[in-house]
Amino acid sequence: MSITIQKISKTFGSFQALNDVTLEVPSGGLTALLGPSGSGKTTLLRIVAGLEAADEGTGGQILFDGVPVTDDPVNRRQVGFVFQHYALFRHMTVFENIAFGLNVKPRGERLSRDEIKGRVFELLKLIQLEQLAQRYPSQLSGGQRQRVALARALAIQPKVLLLDEPFGALDAQVRSELRRWLRHLHDTIHVTSIFVTHDQEEALEVADSIVVMNKGGIEQVGAPNEVFQNPATEFVMKFLGDVNVFHGRIHNDTPIFTGELKDENGVRLLVRPHDLTVQLYPGAGISLPAQVYRVLTAGPLVKIELLNSQNNLVQVHIPHAEYQSMPVKPDQRVYLVPKESRLYGNDNARIEYVI
Amino acid sequence: MKLSLKEKSVLPGFGLSLGYTVLALSLIVLIPLSALVLRSSELGLAGFIDTLRHPRVLASFQITFLSAFKAALINVVLGVTVAWFLVRGRFPLKRLADALVDLPFALPTAVSGIALTTLFAPNGMLGSALGKLGIKVAFTPTGIMVAMIFIGLPFVIRSVQPALADLNKELEEASRSLGASRFQTLLRVVLPLLSPAILSGFTLAFSRALGEYGSVVFIAGNMPMKTEIASLLIITKLEQFDYAGAAAVAVALLSLSLLAILLINLLQARTTRYLGN
Numbered sequence: 001m002s003i004t005i006q007k008i009s010k011t012f013g014s015f016q017a018l019n020d021v022t023l024e025v026p027s028g029g030l031t032a033l034l035g036p037s038g039s040g041k042t043t044l045l046r047i048v049a050g051l052e053a054a055d056e057g058t059g060g061q062i063l064f065d066g067v068p069v070t071d072d073p074v075n076r077r078q079v080g081f082v083f084q085h086y087a088l089f090r091h092m093t094v095f096e097n098i099a100f101g102l103n104v105k106p107r108g109e110r111l112s113r114d115e116i117k118g119r120v121f122e123l124l125k126l127i128q129l130e131q132l133a134q135r136y137p138s139q140l141s142g143g144q145r146q147r148v149a150l151a152r153a154l155a156i157q158p159k160v161l162l163l164d165e166p167f168g169a170l171d172a173q174v175r176s177e178l179r180r181w182l183r184h185l186h187d188t189i190h191v192t193s194i195f196v197t198h199d200q201e202e203a204l205e206v207a208d209s210i211v212v213m214n215k216g217g218i219e220q221v222g223a224p225n226e227v228f229q230n231p232a233t234e235f236v237m238k239f240l241g242d243v244n245v246f247h248g249r250i251h252n253d254t255p256i257f258t259g260e261l262k263d264e265n266g267v268r269l270l271v272r273p274h275d276l277t278v279q280l281y282p283g284a285g286i287s288l289p290a291q292v293y294r295v296l297t298a299g300p301l302v303k304i305e306l307l308n309s310q311n312n313l314v315q316v317h318i319p320h321a322e323y324q325s326m327p328v329k330p331d332q333r334v335y336l337v338p339k340e341s342r343l344y345g346n347d348n349a350r351i352e353y354v355i
Numbered sequence: 356m357k358l359s360l361k362e363k364s365v366l367p368g369f370g371l372s373l374g375y376t377v378l379a380l381s382l383i384v385l386i387p388l389s390a391l392v393l394r395s396s397e398l399g400l401a402g403f404i405d406t407l408r409h410p411r412v413l414a415s416f417q418i419t420f421l422s423a424f425k426a427a428l429i430n431v432v433l434g435v436t437v438a439w440f441l442v443r444g445r446f447p448l449k450r451l452a453d454a455l456v457d458l459p460f461a462l463p464t465a466v467s468g469i470a471l472t473t474l475f476a477p478n479g480m481l482g483s484a485l486g487k488l489g490i491k492v493a494f495t496p497t498g499i500m501v502a503m504i505f506i507g508l509p510f511v512i513r514s515v516q517p518a519l520a521d522l523n524k525e526l527e528e529a530s531r532s533l534g535a536s537r538f539q540t541l542l543r544v545v546l547p548l549l550s551p552a553i554l555s556g557f558t559l560a561f562s563r564a565l566g567e568y569g570s571v572v573f574i575a576g577n578m579p580m581k582t583e584i585a586s587l588l589i590i591t592k593l594e595q596f597d598y599a600g601a602a603a604v605a606v607a608l609l610s611l612s613l614l615a616i617l618l619i620n621l622l623q624a625r626t627t628r629y630l631g632n
């Protein structure tokens with residue numbers, strides 16, 4: 001079931017949570033809405049679910065498989081919604097929680113008692129918690145609760161599955177385990193899913209497609225590799241991992257990073273720590289002078305901290321072998337050469353350049 | 356058996372506070388109650404049972420317990436509704452409405468009794484209107500119930516209000532997203548989660564109504580066998596210098612109340628099984 005989001009805006013009082021958002025979510029995929037808090041990602045998810053109404057008068061529409069559902073209340077949209085804090089019914093057992101959606105169906109559509117039991121145990125098997133059917137949510141761990149919440153949402157055979165920061169409340173180890181499990185689950189059931197996260201690693205690891213959001217708008221949509229390798233905006237580049245920023249300006253069509261800084265046509269060169277190499281002499285292309293400040297050799301990569309000519313901290317991550325071949329020391333003057341970098345102008349958009 | 360707190364606590368002075376608790380409970384609760392039991396024992400077992408088996412006494416117990424029970428039930432419906440509006444509603448003067456809830460606590464019971472009687476008497480504002488419909492309130496068992504509803508309502512509202520405010524809205528959203536209608540959500544999710552609070556509100560309203568005197572006697576009419584409540588009977592016996600008889604009725608009233616409250620607490624423990632303790 002594909003999801004179409006058309007011209008959706010939402011204001012809370014004077015705060016514009018979403019600003020004219022249009023997005024196409026393909027059928028059967030696992031899509032991540034990625035962004036910092038306040039970027040509108042949860043609001044968008046809740047509007048898709050019908051838990052929140054979009055601003056009226058902007059012509060905003062939500063369509064499932066081309067059919068408008070904007071006016072359908074949440075209980076008729078047939079969406080599975082998983083909350084960050086599980087929202088399990090604590091007065092019901094695991095079994096009763098999962099069976100809830102099946103038990104509230106109108107009498108004509110409701111399955112028989114045995115059929116419901118069969119379906120619930122099928123789902124319990126899927127989440128590998130068959131032996132805990134008679135427990136109450138308070139007797140489960142966080143990871144188990146979230147799996148029960150997922151099974152409860154899947155019980156109604158939803159057209160789409162919506163997950164709001166599903167792993168946000170779990171500790172790091174359980175989270176990565178559950179991430180892998182969700183990916184595997186999605187590969188088994190193929191229900192069109194959208195999940196909200198502020199964790200770029202989670203989005204890159206789990207999703208088929210990532211929608212990067214910022215300030216109520218969409219910055220970029222693409223496959224994980226696409227958004228990571230070709231960030232359309234400076235925001236995306238910064239949000240998807242550590243970056244070093246070099247301020248500069250365009251002079252005769254060439255970016256330069258020394259001398260006067262505050263220029264009308266200022267540009268910023270963004271380089272990830274692992275895309276920088278340290279050299280003792282300047283190279284042919286961009287070479288940025290810097291002074292070694294600290295070297296950290298503990299860990300899988302050697303982390304070198306340097307101060308550039310603008311006295312800003314720069315981080316460089318290189319393999320141990322590369323460091324051994326040329327071990328730099330604090331206070332040593334060196335040149336940084338980006339293997340891979342992106343240039344962004346003042347309008348946040350990327351500038352293509354060749355050196 | 357060594358006395359101690361369940362868990363180590365940062366609060367000092369366990370011995371001192373235990374002593375104080377026991378002293379306060381003794382002075383305020385145990386000693387007066389023991390005196391009551393002692394006084395009634397003057398009658399001997401046979402005299403005690405005879406006093407209680409008197410038709411007038413039995414009738415007063417029936418009226419008191421039945422009216423208190425019905426009033427508490429009605430208060431649950433009214434109280435939950437009012438609490439719902441006070442927590443979830445948005446309307447002008449909400450704070451004022453919230454403050455008004457406590458008024459029956461502050462009002463001298465005699466004042467509320469007289470006010471209710473004036474209102475519901477056959478020539479009163481509401482009484483005359485209801486009279487045209489053939490409904491008599493003042494000087495009937497219904498009147499007793501009305502007074503008990505009036506004094507019990509704040510207990511239910513104040514018990515349910517915090518539980519309702521704590522109720523996670525996501526639970527209602529989850530229920531709705533799973534296909535439940537508003538009514539199903541209320542019935543299957545909201546009310547069960549509020550039930551411990553509702554039960555304690557019920558208990559408070561019920562026990563307050565059992566012992567209520569001031570606001571009931573004016574509207575009840577106090578006809579023996581028909582609209583005479585147990586606490587009035589106690590006063591009547593006192594006025595006739597039948598102190599032991601009064602004590603006997605009081606002991607019976609107390610024991611029955613204690614039994615009823617214990618039963619409700621048991622029920623409450625059952626409804627909170629899921630908390631895992």
